[in-house]
Amino acid sequence: MKVVVVGTNHAGISAANTILESGQDVEVTLLDRNSNLSYLGCGTALWVGRQIDSYEGLFYTNAADFEAKGAKISLETEVKDIDFENKVVYAETKSGEKLEESYDKLVLATGSLPIAPKLPGNDLEGLHFLKLFQEGQQVDKALAAEDANIVCVIGAGYIGVEIAEAAARRGKEVHLFDAEEHSLMNYYDVDFAEIMDKNLTDNGIHTHFGELAEAYLGENGKVTGLKTTKGEYKADVIINAIGFRPNAAFGEGHLEKFVNGAYLVDRTFKTSDDSVYAVGDCATNYSNAANATTYIALASNAVRSGIVAATNILGTHLEGAGVQGSNGIAIFDKKLVSTGFSVRAAEKNGLKVKYTDIEDTQLPGFMPADHNADVKLRIVYEEESRRIVGAQMASDYDMSMGIHMFSLAIQEQLTVDKLALLDIFFLPHFNKPYNYITVAALNAE
Numbered sequence: 001m002k003v004v005v006v007g008t009n010h011a012g013i014s015a016a017n018t019i020l021e022s023g024q025d026v027e028v029t030l031l032d033r034n035s036n037l038s039y040l041g042c043g044t045a046l047w048v049g050r051q052i053d054s055y056e057g058l059f060y061t062n063a064a065d066f067e068a069k070g071a072k073i074s075l076e077t078e079v080k081d082i083d084f085e086n087k088v089v090y091a092e093t094k095s096g097e098k099l100e101e102s103y104d105k106l107v108l109a110t111g112s113l114p115i116a117p118k119l120p121g122n123d124l125e126g127l128h129f130l131k132l133f134q135e136g137q138q139v140d141k142a143l144a145a146e147d148a149n150i151v152c153v154i155g156a157g158y159i160g161v162e163i164a165e166a167a168a169r170r171g172k173e174v175h176l177f178d179a180e181e182h183s184l185m186n187y188y189d190v191d192f193a194e195i196m197d198k199n200l201t202d203n204g205i206h207t208h209f210g211e212l213a214e215a216y217l218g219e220n221g222k223v224t225g226l227k228t229t230k231g232e233y234k235a236d237v238i239i240n241a242i243g244f245r246p247n248a249a250f251g252e253g254h255l256e257k258f259v260n261g262a263y264l265v266d267r268t269f270k271t272s273d274d275s276v277y278a279v280g281d282c283a284t285n286y287s288n289a290a291n292a293t294t295y296i297a298l299a300s301n302a303v304r305s306g307i308v309a310a311t312n313i314l315g316t317h318l319e320g321a322g323v324q325g326s327n328g329i330a331i332f333d334k335k336l337v338s339t340g341f342s343v344r345a346a347e348k349n350g351l352k353v354k355y356t357d358i359e360d361t362q363l364p365g366f367m368p369a370d371h372n373a374d375v376k377l378r379i380v381y382e383e384e385s386r387r388i389v390g391a392q393m394a395s396d397y398d399m400s401m402g403i404h405m406f407s408l409a410i411q412e413q414l415t416v417d418k419l420a421l422l423d424i425f426f427l428p429h430f431n432k433p434y435n436y437i438t439v440a441a442l443n444a445e
């Protein structure tokens with residue numbers, strides 16, 4: 001069997017590794033238009049903000065690793081077309097050489113692209129996106145310029161908030177804009193988003209919410225400012241971070257697509273063509289909170305989808321467990337994590353939900369105060385069935401492992417009542433005898 005993988009970042013890598021490490025006799029060919037693979041974008045803000053010394057550790061594999069496993073890999077090679085009837089992939093190398101690769105099974109792992117705001121002035125120098133390693137390098141270089149003092153970030157989602165922190169850590173005056181009234185509204189309800197909003201302003205970032213960018217302003221071909229619905233701001237560097245869209249251009253009229261254009265896949269990550277799988281950010285996922293198909297762009301999902309698709313290609317039927325969109329962020333040491341739906345997201349998805357909130361300390365009062373942080377928790381559950389559909393947590397304490405339990409609860413469709421009497425251990429070093437998870441669940445109406 002011959003498998004061709006298009007796109008060798010997290011999803012493509014995990015599919016290829018699953019096949020190559022299976023011991024089965026499969027010929028694997030990997031194609032990617034980029035010059036590198038396996039870059040962990042999650043680390044961009046860390047090295048741009050100088051919280052880690054270098055970007056080198058953000059790559060976890062390379063082309064030689066795949067060659068050593070017996071795969072054929074061509075980087076700087078862009079797939080231009082796919083003949084799904086005859087099962088042939090057409091690609092072109094950087095030097096213009098044309099390649100043809102036939103396949104028995106094809107894995108599309110072409111990922112996502114940042115959404116580009118269609119604004120006047122979008123050809124000015126000094127405008128940035130933050131997806132590829134190379135784009136991180138460009139932002140890093142732009143911030144290092146002597147005359148780069150004011151940075152405007154459009155989009156206060158995960159990328160925007162993280163890069164705003166990084167730019168502030170580099171001593172820049174940072175302005176952060178979002179169309180919504182708060183930061184991180186794709187992940188949290190207002191009560192939690194406000195914690196991040198305050199954290200950002202407390203750390204010197206100027207936040208501008210409910211404000212839409214209207215034009216990039218410039219002089220002599222270089223950006224000098226940003227015009228929004230509420231005013232004009234000076235800017236030496238502008239970073240766009242208003243979300244991703246799936247990069248799923250192949251198979252128009254042949255492969256079924258989701259409402260946002262992503263490849264529509266089943267629980268095995270197979271597309272509407274039996275020989276073609278699609279994994280990672282270019283494909284859909286199954287949401288256990290909505291009990292429906294969804295689109296969530298995360299590296300964690302990408303890795304798991306690659307494993308599931310490859311296992312099926314190898315002949316073992318395996319269905320993905322579905323996703324909750326579990327996520328987390330840590331900005332100036334303030335940690336927010338969430339899984340499933342916020343109340344707002346649940347209502348947008350047509351669910352009738354209730355929630356139970358609690359604010360408590362992590363540890364008993366007799367423990368030293370400097371080790372004992374406040375924790376805020378919200379559990380969101382469906383009114384009628386009482387199944388848990390979401391959870392949000394915020395603290396200075398690293399409570400992140402707690403959210404995984406809520407992720408499992410949503411996956412397994414557990415009710416909030418099941419959680420109330422769950423056996424949760426107690427030790428003063430870690431938690432309280434009446435810990436906040438138990439108490440929040442007991443208090444659920």
Ligand SMILES: Cc1cc2nc3c(=O)[nH]c(=O)nc-3n(C[C@H](O)[C@H](O)[C@H](O)COP(=O)(O)OP(=O)(O)OC[C@H]3O[C@@H](n4cnc5c(N)ncnc54)[C@H](O)[C@@H]3O)c2cc1C
Nearest residue numbers: 007009010011032033041042079111112280281298299300
């Ligand atoms: C700054 C930043 C921070 C992030 N932080 C996190 C985080 O903390 N946690 C998290 O879970 N996720 C995070 N993400 C999201 C995560 O990076 C993506 O979900 C993940 O990269 C998706 O992996 P993928 O392999 O599906 O797609 P991609 O990473 O988009 O890779 C797709 C690959 O396909 C190649 N390709 C595309 N078209 C072609 C073609 N025609 N021919 C050949 N090759 C092609 C591309 O060159 C690329 O290498 C972050 C993203 C960014 C940008």
Ligand SMILES: NC(=O)c1ccc[n+]([C@@H]2O[C@H](COP(=O)([O-])OP(=O)(O)OC[C@H]3O[C@@H](n4cnc5c(N)ncnc54)[C@H](O)[C@@H]3O)[C@@H](O)[C@H]2O)c1
Nearest residue numbers: 155156157158159160178179180186241242243244297328
């Ligand atoms: N910590 C993490 O897990 C992490 C970190 C970075 C990125 N990611 C993932 O990468 C993907 C892309 O991240 P992202 O930050 O670009 O997307 P995002 O969805 O997190 O945030 C986009 C933000 O842009 C805002 N927005 C949209 N259109 C706008 C407009 N015209 N003007 C102003 N604001 C506008 C939205 O309200 C939203 O807050 C997401 O799936 C994200 O979850 C995850």
